[in-house]
Amino acid sequence: MPFRKRPSGFDHSLGPTFDTEKFSDLTVKCGDKSWRLHRVILSAHSPVFEAACSQDFKEAHTGLFIIQEQDPRIAEVVLKMMYKAHDSHRLFRDLFENLATEGISNPYTIWVDLYKCADFFQIEWLLSYIEEVMLEYAEQNLNPLYSTGASRLEYVVPNLQDQGGPRDAKEVADFVEGIRYAIGIFGADSVIRRFERLLYFCAPELPILMVSKCWKKLCQDAETALFTSRVFSLHFCGETYACQDLEILELPEGCWGCDHVLTEISARTPTDPARYYCNTCWPILREWLHS
């Protein structure tokens, strides 16, 4: 493939124009922030900007575009992505670090905010990209066998040996809070497309999710229960690739709470978290889940 390699420097020529304001012809404002940007670049990425910059809209005459109902810190990153997507890792990392200093440390809720803003501007490639990085991160943090073997299980399921009693692993709690946050913004039933990949992601992970207390909470609320019921039906009833993935997941065969070897798990129904625990560990977990 002689044409596979991209000419170097292309991305880097465009990127700085975000900061230099050179040849800018549109002011974009969000909350207390504003930027001098370029109609042609914004319109190339976003149908919303394209419409606003066309003759019939007032923005075309005033040269001012006001972003409503978005967090200015998030909006800034989305605008920058239209100029310097090649630097996405640094843009996201800086955003996460800045928000962490303000006590916002759940990466999933930040991704959901970025997704919401990209959705506001209808930037299809950015929506796909955010989904991609978020689910890749979740895959690495929720799947106990992803990189370091079965020992990682203790980080994603409740630790039954903990002196203060079982509690949710942070990885799972953050993930579930992110789902709840997304459903709060978009509504589980409004546009299924938004949640389709998340559903297919959750389905094979269900055994891990359903032994956490936060997942139980997600089942109790009417709107979020719609989402969880879809995950359950995908996992247990669907002729879906999610079910094939489940076989690949290869969950540990022993008890998730101790090293006990499970011999009669096949007698227990797969919808029951009891399937993954021995007769000593299961009552402890059950009491915690229902308390």
Ligand SMILES: [Zn+2]
């Ligand atoms: Zn056990």
